[in-house]
Amino acid sequence: MANLQEKKQREQWGSRLGFVLAASGSAIGLGNLWKFPYMAGENGGGAFVLIYLVLLVIVGFTLMLAELTLGRYTQLNAIGAYKKVREKWAWVGALGVLAGFMILAFYSVVGGWVINYVFKAVTGAFNTTDMGVLGGMFGSMITNPIEPLIFHAIFMALTLGIVIGGVKNGIEKYAKILMPALFIMLLIIMVRSLTLPGAMEGVRFFLAPDFSKITGAVVLAALGQVFFSLSLGMGCMITYGSYISKDEDLLQSSLAVPLLDTGAALIAGLAILPAVFAFGFDPAGGPGLVFITLPAVFSQLPLGGLFGVAFFILVLFAALTSAISLLEVVVAYVVDEWKWTRKKATFIIAGIIFALGVPASLSIGPWSEFHILPGKGVFDTLDFVASQILLPVGGILLSIFLGWVLGMDNAIKEATNDGKLRFPLAGTWSILIKYVAPIAITVVFVKGLLDAFGITF
Ligand code: PFF
Numbered sequence: 405m406a407n408l409q410e411k412k413q414r415e416q417w418g419s420r421l422g423f424v425l426a427a428s429g430s431a432i433g434l435g436n437l438w439k440f441p442y443m444a445g446e447n448g449g450g451a452f453v454l455i456y457l458v459l460l461v462i463v464g465f466t467l468m469l470a471e472l473t474l475g476r477y478t479q480l481n482a483i484g485a486y487k488k489v490r491e492k493w494a495w496v497g498a499l500g501v502l503a504g505f506m507i508l509a510f511y512s513v514v515g516g517w518v519i520n521y522v523f524k525a526v527t528g529a530f531n532t533t534d535m536g537v538l539g540g541m542f543g544s545m546i547t548n549p550i551e552p553l554i555f556h557a558i559f560m561a562l563t564l565g566i567v568i569g570g571v572k573n574g575i576e577k578y579a580k581i582l583m584p585a586l587f588i589m590l591l592i593i594m595v596r597s598l599t600l601p602g603a604m605e606g607v608r609f610f611l612a613p614d615f616s617k618i619t620g621a622v623v624l625a626a627l628g629q630v631f632f633s634l635s636l637g638m639g640c641m642i643t644y645g646s647y648i649s650k651d652e653d654l655l656q657s658s659l660a661v662p663l664l665d666t667g668a669a670l671i672a673g674l675a676i677l678p679a680v681f682a683f684g685f686d687p688a689g690g691p692g693l694v695f696i697t698l699p700a701v702f703s704q705l706p707l708g709g710l711f712g713v714a715f716f717i718l719v720l721f722a723a724l725t726s727a728i729s730l731l732e733v734v735v736a737y738v739v740d741e742w743k744w745t746r747k748k749a750t751f752i753i754a755g756i757i758f759a760l761g762v763p764a765s766l767s768i769g770p771w772s773e774f775h776i777l778p779g780k781g782v783f784d785t786l787d788f789v790a791s792q793i794l795l796p797v798g799g800i801l802l803s804i805f806l807g808w809v810l811g812m813d814n815a816i817k818e819a820t821n822d823g824k825l826r827f828p829l830a831g832t833w834s835i836l837i838k839y840v841a842p843i844a845i846t847v848v849f850v851k852g853l854l855d856a857f858g859i860t861f
Contacts, residue, residue, distance in 0.1 A: 420652050424660050425579040426725075427635075427644050431665040432583070433726030434514050435633040437590075437719055438694050440669040441676040445687035447625050448617025449609040453673065455618065455626040460634075460666055462844055463627070466836045467636050467799055469658035469819060470806045475645025476654065477810070477818045481736040482639020485646070490809050496801045500638035501737045503794035505753075506786045507632075508730040509760035512563065513783065514691070515723045516555030516765075518716055520545055521695060525712035530699035533683050538696045546692070547769030556761050563727040564754040567735060568747055579725060586718040590668065593698070593715070594675040596705055597682070606678030609687060624852020627845065628792035633669060634662055637795030637802070640729050643736055654819050655827055675701070731757070760786075778857065792856075796849045800842050807838035 444452045478485040483497030524530060530538060546552055597603060631637040648654065676694055679701045680687050689696065698715070702708035731754060738749040767774065767781030776785040806815050812834040820827045827833075 420657075421580075423644070423648055423652065424657055424664075425583065427641065427657065427661045428583065428664045429579050429722075429725030430635045430640055430644065430729035431633065431661055431726070432586075432668045432722055434511060434518075434719075434723045435629070435726070436665060436669040437672045437722065438514060438691070440629060440633065441673045442690055442693040443625060443629055444610060444673055445677060445680065445693055446690065447622045448614055449677070449687065450611050450613035451615060451617040452622060452626055453610060453670075454613040455623055456629060456669075457666075459623075459627050459630045459844075459848075460662060462836065463799065463841055464630050464634050464636070464662045464666075465658055466833065466841050467802060468634060468641060468662055469654060469833065470802055470815070470837060471636060471639070471641035472645035472648065472654045472658060473815050473819045474802070474806060474810070475642035476648050476650070477814070478642075479646045480642075481646065481740050482642050482733055483737050484740055485639070485642050486805065489805075493801075493805060493809065496798065496805065497639055497642075497737070499794055499801075500640075500642075500798050501734050503638040503790045503798065504640070504730045504733040505757060505760070506790040506794070507638075508563075508727060508734075508757050510764045510783050510786045511723070511727055511730065512559045512757065513552060513556045513761050513765045515559035515563075515720070515727060516552055516557075517546065517695060518720045518723055519558055520551070520555045521699075522713065522716040522720060525699075525702075525709065525716050528709050530712070531703050531709065533700040533703055535683060535685055535696070535700075538699055539692065542692045542695045546765075547772075549766060549770050552765045552769075553762060556765055557758060559723075559727070560754055560758045560761070562724060563731055564750055566724065566728050567731050567754075568750045578721070582718060582721050586722055587668070587671070589711075589715050589718060590671045590675055592705075592711075593701055594671050597675050597679040597701055600679060600682035600701075600704065602682040602684075603678035606681035606687075607674070609681065610673050610677045620848075620851035620855030623848050624792055624796075624856065627796055627848050627852070631795035631799060632791045633665055635726070635729060637798035638733060639798070640733050643733055644729070651821060653821075653825060655825060788856075792852065793849075796845050800845045800849070803837045803841040803845075807834070807842075812838065 474485050478488045480488055482500045483494050486493040486497045524541070530541060532538065598607065635641060676697050677687060679697050680693065683697070683700050685697060699712060702712040702715070705711050731750070734753050735746065735749045738744050738753060739746055763771065764783040764786055767783045772781060775781055777788065780788055806812070816827065816830050816834070817823065820830070
């Protein structure tokens with residue numbers, strides 16, 4: 405105990421920064437750089453962004469603090485945390501583990517695309533603004549039956565290697581340099597994009613909400629994106645919260661992480677959508693949007709080739725720090741509950757997730773005719789079920805659990821380090837957790853699902 409105390413005091417500042425870096429590393433990833441811009445593009449631009457921001461305030465900050473609090477209170481993984489407080493709730497944690505499993509399967513496929521683009525950038529493959537050429541290059545990459553699988557395997561192997569090595573410290577060391585570098589690069593790309601002729605139309609599209617575009621399905625998509633982007637609803641932040649020491653400031657972290665994450669998403673949107681309009685691409689172009697648009701922007705930058713290489717390497721790093729947290733949630737569970745060794749758990753789970761990613765990848769190319777849900781192949785189904793069903797349901801249950809099972813008195817006590825920290829919004833947080841969040845998420849979820857499947861009353 406004495407040892408722990410001593411360590412805490414010596415490492416306090418360093419570890420707080422380390423935690424914010426690790427948690428932002430999990431939050432900031434393909435969700436911000438790849439998914440957010442194309443989701444905004446597909447779902448009406450500004451309307452989607454506005455709803456995203458509203459939900460960020462009501463649900464994002466609220467549940468971030470909730471997960472971190474539950475994690476630190478119990479000092480356990482996603483399932484263990486629920487189980488410790490109330491045995492019967494363990495299945496809620498299990499739902500999260502399932503979501504992590506499904507997300508990583510398609511996430512790793514996209515991570516593979518990024519690695520492929522690092523190589524493409526190195527060989528100077530895309531020095532053009534021609535939509536036909538760039539679209540064709542992306543299309544032929546993702547529809548190829550073999551090539552994306554090789555890169556998916558490489559991405560999974562990198563993730564596995566880091567999780568097995570338990571490189572938490574190493575990651576923190578690199579994250580300190582690479583995360584700010586990513587922000588700076590994004591800002592440069594944003595400025596270049598915004599100064600392209602015709603860019604303002606894209607800015608308008610991204611920032612001016614057109615309320616006629618808002619449907620239940622759009623709101624659910626934005627909600628799913630808040631969960632996905634902040635790594636919420638599946639116990640990832642419970643797991644990360646369990647590593648925070650008892651004298652750190654959870655309140656500050658719960659503000660900082662969502663703010664950094666949203667900053668990254670908005671900058672990514674402003675880096676990509678104005679360029680989409682400037683080059684005459686289609687904002688609803690889907691998952692290829694970033695891969696097709698950014699090479700065109702790079703070709704308009706001095707030393708664009710080099711810039712492209714550096715940028716895709718940073719995106720890869722951001723994707724890996726998120727993938728690690730996804731794998732970690734599943735591994736932590738198996739190690740704790742099934743008593744497997746860490747090595748065995750990581751290898752077997754990574755293998756199974758890789759295997760699930762194979763049909764996901766093929767569903768974009770050779771198997772594109774095969775649908776599981778209406779209009780959705782394996783890739784889209786994994787994304788939809790995890791992001792728009794499992795994560796929101798996880799969020800509803802988490803808030804009910806905290807508000808009504810653990811109790812807000814206990815939660816506030818934990819969040820304020822036994823009353824040592826000032827928390828002027830404690831009352832508001834209670835109301836948000838007990839009533840607003842579960843009701844709002846449920847309403848959006850039910851209405852959104854009905855809309856998404858075209859069911860009306
Ligand atoms: N938040 C990550 C991103 O935006 O790329 C993805 C993610 C990581 C989701 C971890 C969920 C999670 F638990």
